[in-house]
Amino acid sequence: MSAYGRRRASEAHERSSRAFEPRSSKTGKALRPAPVYILYVKTGCPHGEKVLAYGARHGISFEERNIADAEVADELIERGGKRQVPYLVDVEAAVEMYESDDIVEYLKGKHAR
Numbered sequence: 001m002s003a004y005g006r007r008r009a010s011e012a013h014e015r016s017s018r019a020f021e022p023r024s025s026k027t028g029k030a031l032r033p034a035p036v037y038i039l040y041v042k043t044g045c046p047h048g049e050k051v052l053a054y055g056a057r058h059g060i061s062f063e064e065r066n067i068a069d070a071e072v073a074d075e076l077i078e079r080g081g082k083r084q085v086p087y088l089v090d091v092e093a094a095v096e097m098y099e100s101d102d103i104v105e106y107l108k109g110k111h112a113r
Helices: 003-018 046-057 070-080 100-110
Strands: 037-041 063-066 087-090 095-098
Touching (some): 037 046, 087 100
Antiparallel strands (some): 037 087, 087 095
């Protein structure tokens, strides 16, 4: 096969493999899955609400785990060593942290546009 034929075959393969990638309907660009965040919270905690409000304003979603559930509280203590909320787990980056201000700053850095 000529170099031209190999290049065309390679381009055809690339096009066919891209056909199954999720893409933006507006731009056609490939969509990357959003980072997965777990946020340990407690009902009524203003610090957790601060992080959730920041996420809502910036299109960041969290899997919320409420420490009102004793099993979730035990899980939090096992992970971080304290029964303190909010506690963020960035599953993708293997980063975990307490303190709402630190969490918001971390998210700002991850989602800077």
